[in-house]
Every structure is written in structure tokens, then in C-alpha cells.
Amino acid sequence: MIANSDVSFTIAPGEIHALLGENGAGKSTLVKMIYGLVRPDQGRMFLHGEPYLPAKPAEARRLGVAMVFQHFSLFEALSVAENVALGMENPPKLRDLAARIRAVSAEYGLPLDPGRRVGDLSAGERQRVEIVRCLLQDPNLLIMDEPTSVLTPQEVEILFHTLRKLAQQGTAILYISHKLEEIRALCDTATILRRGRVVATCTPRERSAREMAELMVGASLSAPERTSAPRGEVALAVTDLSLASPIPFGTPLRGVSFTLSEGEVLGVAGVAGNGQDELLLALSGELRSPAGAIRLMGRPVGALGPQARRAAGLVAAPEDRYGHAAAPDMSLIENAYLTAGVRMGLTRRGFIDWPKTRAFTEAVIRDYDVRTPGPDVAARALSGGNLQKFLMGRELDQGAKVIVINQPTWGVDAAAAGAIRQKILDCAARGAAVLVISQDLDELLEIADSFTVLNEGRLSAPRPVRGLQRDEIGLMMGGAHGMEEATIAT
Template identity: 70%
Template sequence: MTALLNLHGLTKAYPGVIANDDVSFDIDKAEIHALLGENGAGKSTLVKMIYGLVKPDAGTMTLNGKPFAPHEPRAARAAGIAMVFQHFSLFDALTVAENVALGMEDAGPLRDLSNRIEEVSNRYGLPLSPASRVGDLSAGERQRVEIIRCLLQDPQLLIMDEPTSVLTPQEVEILFETLRALKEDGRSILYISHKLEEIRALCDAATILRHGQVVGSCIPRDTTARAMAEMMVGAAFETPETRPQGSGEVLLDIQSLSLPATSQFGTPLRDVSLTLHAGEIIGIGGVAGNGQDELLAALSGETRSDAAAITLDGQPIGRLGPTGRRALGLSAAPEERLGHAAAPDMSLTENAALTGHVREKLARRGFIDWRRARDFAERVITAFDVRTPGASSAARSLSGGNLQKFVIGREVLQRPRVLVVNQPTWGVDAAAAAAIRQALIDLAADGAGVIVISQDLDELMEISHRFGALNGGRLSPLRPAAGLTLEEVGLMLGGAHDMEVAHV
């Protein structure tokens, strides 16, 4: 086989950090090539160089035997390279056809384009209606928009950045079928992920990055997931240790909670009921945009409901705000770290005081006790191994994983009776994710109740005692997580309904 794209000695440094250091490898024709690495290993920078968004400081690329140095994405697309982004590349308010047109050099009239979209989407089993508004689509459908946008340009190399993180197991299967069909057509795929089992099922070759350097390559089919994970991390790491569920008293009780959507493209909650016991972890799965944000807001107190719809220790709390609920022992950590869970430009001490002032008594008569606040922030930093110069650093300056450890640690150390977290390990590297999961397990073992909302099914299966799925704002009945098969989980997520033809 011949190489389609050859990378040689690619190096890119940013102030204070070398994102890519002398990276070299080949991607063959008609090959699905995995790029593996933790967050911050330099995967995104590398991909951005191939796609022309970032210029390498040194090194060369060769495409089909010819030198390749795209100075902008347009040039990369013209050379036959297309990219499906992990996020931010769709426009909610525009239609499918308009979104596709924006990613193409020569889109032509929208009417012709719509026909071509339907043709390609049927050929690869990705049903889509060109006239629907992207904001109304499910995550799986949105991804189809991106894939079709790429396919219409007849690419030789398709780059996919974490494509399955928002999909149901059934949708993942559809995607893999599509990717294999593309490979049959002679196209190559650069597949970025840290879901190792997927890579083993799909990819022909893998290159592993750590701290910006290539640390190894392997044939995923012949390598165990654990071996690949250890190459990524550079060391063995501990898998969280689960503890048996305590059969405690009822802590939190939600009865028939219905709430309207909080934003234009949000999902209303419909008749959600759930009972959380002391010592229990409830995992709530579901494809993004099925009511996760709304459920978290309803529990944290950002959205108020009928007083009796939510009770904590038998006390109605539906009309209390976040501070009132924290005082009673119900804490929450939302998904968006910067801007929701933490104020980006404020220091860690200030961020610690923002949620900790009630339970940690950091404020007296309306004045903040800065020394206690600082002590509290430092306790979080030490207990959760947050890598930062100190408590006076701005939240923005922390890497995603470190900030997530801080945000979760801040709530855990307040010893809440009930903790609700949304996507606790999203975009967090394997070692930090394991630490966060362990902290949640320990919290439950000490008698608190924990609700974990996540799109990472492996994570939910690993730590939760009972599992439920959100679909269109409804919560499925909870079932014991032990013994659930992937198929059953997929059906609970409502994966099947997404396979029908998209909304017309």
C-alpha cells in the first residue's frame, strides 16, 4: 500500500508549551487510521496543521507524493482533505442545506445542492432533510450534516475528531457502517478518539501521541485496550474501585416533574420521577439535548418548580434557589466548566467561595472571610491533585481536566447530602477521569446520594448502581446497572427512533 499523506517532523510550539514535537507518521490509502492521546497530547494541533488552520513551525507534509502546505482550510479542502469537527462548526439558526453550502467552495444554487444532499445521504445511509433547521436536529443528525458536508467535496482524507462522543450505540453502528463504506471507496480516514474499544473495532492502524510526541504505534485489532491506554498515559493507572450500594433511606425524591424548555433549542422535562437513596449512585444517560441541562437546572435550583415536586429528606425544596438548596445539602456541578460551573476570570479562591460560602461558612454578616476561603480552595487543590500554581490563579488558566477536578472537588469537600453532576469527565484525560469517578464513589460510600448525568455509557455502567435514560425530556424507569447489556441500554436511550428519516 502507498501512503496518502506523509507527515515528517511536524513541530509547533505555543508560548510556554510545545504542542507537537517532531511528529512523523503515514496515513495509507483506504486506511482508517486512529490518532490516540490524552487531552493536551497535541492531537488537535496536529489535525489543525493538516487542515490548514495552524501553520507548523517546522516539518513537512506530503500528499500523494507532492509537497503539501495548506495555508488555509480552503486550500486543504481543495487538496481533498475534509474534517468533521467535534463541536462548533454548525449554525443552529440555518438550514441543513445552508450549513452544507458554507463548508463548500463551490456550492452552486441551494436547490441543486439540496438534491445532491439527498442523493449522498441515501447512498451512505444517512437520512437527512435539507430544509430542516439544524437547531432542531438531534446530535446524531447534526453529525450527519457535517459528514455529508465533507462527502460532497469528494475527499481523499476525512478527519473525524471524537465523532462518537454524542451518539447512542445504535448510531455509532450506523456511523461505523458509513465509515467502512467510505473505506471501500478508497478514501482514508483519520479517526481521533479515546474510546479504545471503538478503535479496536474500526481502525486499521493507530498512532499514539503523548506530550506532543509520537510514543508508539500499533495495530489496534491485535492490541488490548489496556495496553493502548497505558501507552497514552505513559503509566499504569488505577481503575476506580466500586463499593456495594448501601440500602439507605430516601434522600431525594422527584415526583412527576414537568418543566418547559429553558432555551430555544432546549427540551422540556416531561413527568420525570426518581428516588435517590443514601449511598446510591444513579446514572442518567441519554444523547445530548434530551433534557440533561434542564434536569440539572431543575435539581440545582436554577429553574424553580412546584414546591412538592422535589423533596430532600422529606422537605419540599422545589421553590428554593441554588443557595437555599446548598444550605440543605443539595449541590450541583453543571457541564459547562467555564462560565457555568466556574467564573473564568475569577481566581480559584473566589470560585471556591462562590459555592462554598454557605456550607463552609466562608462569609460572616455579608463579608467574605478570605482566609477561610483560601484555605478551602487549597484543600480542594490538595485533595484532588489540581495542577495549578496556586489558589490565586484564574479559573481560565487551568486545563479542562484540572478545572473539572477543582469544580467537582469543591462540591465533594462540602460534604453534600446529594450531589448532582453533569458530564463529570467530559474532555478529561483518563487519569483525572478515574480520580473524579473514585471521588464520586467514595462520596456515595460515605452515605451521600449521587446523580451522574453523562453521555459516556462506559462511565455510567462502571460507577452507577441504577441506570436510567433521558429521551425527549422523559426519564425511563431506573434499572439496576449490573447486568444491563449494551443493546438494552441503546433501546433505553431511544436510539432506534433516530434511525428513521430525519424530521421533515
């Protein structure tokens, strides 16, 4: 299988260039070749007119290429300065490095305290550490992979201001994102890949987000359609749930209360690290809760584990697709059995019914357009977006009464995101109660009936989505406690 075929494009100094494509289009492989993680089979690359073929990332960095990855590579127990030093070939003394960090972060509007422990930082602040670490290299080319996936709207504006300033100073920026409105607002040019080949180059501000999405997938797209259904009984009730976090540097839950009815989609917004993982652990049964704090169809389930809750009708899909939602070295068939075995009846007389499990796996692959050679492939062999599609299909297709999902469309392209959102709405239409945790505000505003914000482990009072303003939501996500009450009062 060829990841990239005859790909050609150029980036000029001071240009912000978008790299677009659906999941499996070859974006990750392409930037890995530029950054020295993968060696191309053929073709040539040039940097400032000179032949360029880095054997490893250290060589790419030495030649002026830096990259901010989608997944942060930081040690939470270390300080900001110590983390930055680990990414340098010959780091100076920490005192001198701290001074440089303060100067660079102030210059680009990304304030950082070099002495703070990374485990105490917000997701937005952690991203600043990654960016400042790159800026200290004085890069000629900066590659950014899905940089806004964990940021509030206000933090996105700060990031864009920084990138525009870098571009004005002559830095070329290669920007990967599935958020097409951001591409239109930020980027000068876009190269669009489809199945490993360049299919178009365009000026984003001259195209609509829908036009670019259709170029990516080669087909027309339609927005998810909501089927009106009467609201049913309360399916999930959480009352004054307070729990310590089992995650190092995690956020405890503090008095979380809400109800979720049959046919309802409740959207939970919040910047990463404010208790989202802990909430999912508590609801899924991986983290036990006090008696009576969680009720499923009126029944207390706080003492039940994940499989018992699945049998009772609650399924959950965590954010971390590698190692939590999936076992990377196991096949898709085996991964399907891990969570669907109980609800889909994939066991027969104490043994796994492999033909039935294979049939379920193949149905998910087909229905969610998972790009894979087959169901026997290991989960880690799939691109992040295709694995995400598989994991969402595995949970959404089990006919559960209550569905809890953290980041349902994380890292998937526009077409796949639309398809997953439609499946969520279809589940609600058949009477399922769905709780969606997401940092994508557009997603929540599109599919949710009710909206709430999780901040520092506290959940705001749920409100109807209709009438909510993005600026107001962003302030709530950033920790403006009482914003929802103040708005209601006015």
C-alpha cells in the same frame, strides 16, 4: 510550555488512524496545525508527497482536508441545507444543494432531510449534518474529534459503517477518541502521544484497551473499586416534575419522578437533547419548579435558587464547561469560589477569604492531577479535559449530601476518567446521593446502582444495573418507549 515536540507520523490513503493521548498530551494542537488553525514553529508536513502548510482552514479544505469537531458548529434556526451552504466557499443554489445532500447521505447510509430545521434534529442527526458537509468536499483526509460522544450504540455502528466505506474508497481518516474499545474495533493504527511527544505506535486490535491506556499515561491502571455501604434515607425525591424548557429548541420535562437515597448512584442515560440540561437546571435551582415537585432531605426546595440549594446540601455540575460550569476568563481560584464559596466557608465577614480559596483550589488541582501552571491561570487556558477534571473536583470535594453531575468524564482520558469515577464511588461510600447523567453507557454500567433513561423529556422507571443488556439500553435511548416494561414482563 511546548504542546508538541518532534511529532512524526504518517497516514496512508484508506487508513483509519487513531490519535491517542491523555488530556494535555497535544492531540488538539496537532490536528489544529493540520487543519490550518495553528501554525507550527518548526518541522514539515506533506500531503500526497507535496509540502503542506495551510494558513487557514479554508485553505486546508481546498487541499482536501476536512474536520468534524467535537462541538457542533450549527445554527439551530436554519435548515440542514442552509447550514451546509454556510460551510462552503461557493455554495450552489439551495435546490441543487439539497439534491446533493440527499444523494451523499443516501450513499453513505446517513439519511438526512435537507429541509428540516437543525433545532429539531437529534444529536446523532446533527452529527450527520457535520459529516455530510465534510463529504460534499470530497476530502482526502477526514479528521474526527470525539465523534461518538453523543451517539447511541446503534448510531455508533452506523457511523463506523460510514467510516469504513470511506476508507475503502481511499479516504484517510484521523480519529481521536478516549473510547479505547471503539479504537480497537475501528482503527488500523494508533499513534500515542504523552506530554506532546510520540511514545508509541501500535495496531489497536492487537492490544487491549488497558494496554493502550497504560501507554498513554505511562503507568499501570486499576479499575474503580466500589465500597459497599448500607443504603440510607431518601435524600432527593422528585415527583411528577413537568417544566417548559428555557433553552431555545430545548426539550420540556414531562412527569419526571424518581427517588435517590443516601449512598446510591443513579445513572441517567439518554442521547443529548432529550431533557438532560433541563433536568440539571431544575435540580440545581437555576430553573424553579412547582411546589413539592423536588424535595431535598424531605424539605421542599423548588422555590430555592442555586446558592440556597448548595447551602442545603445539593451541588450540581452542568455539561457545558465553558460559560456554564466555568467563567472562561476568570482564574481557577475565582472559579472555585463561584460554587464552593457557600459550602466551603470561603467568605469571612462579608469578604472573600482569598488564602482559603487558594488553598481549596490548589487541593483540587493536586488531587485531580489538573495540568496547569498554577491556580491563577484563566479557565480557558486549560485543555478541555483538564478543565473538566478541575470542575469535577470542585464539586465532588464539597462534602455535599446530593451530587448532580452531567457528563462527568466528557473529554477526559482513560486514567482521569477512572479517577473521577472512583471519586464518585467514594462520595457514595461516605453516604452522598449521586445522580450521574451520561451518554457513556460503559461509565453508567460501571458506577451506577440503578439505571434510567431520559427520552423526549420523559424518565423511564429506574432499574437495577445488574442484568441490563447494552442492546436494550440503546433501544431505550433511541426512543423505544415501553422497552423497560416489556423486558420486566418477560
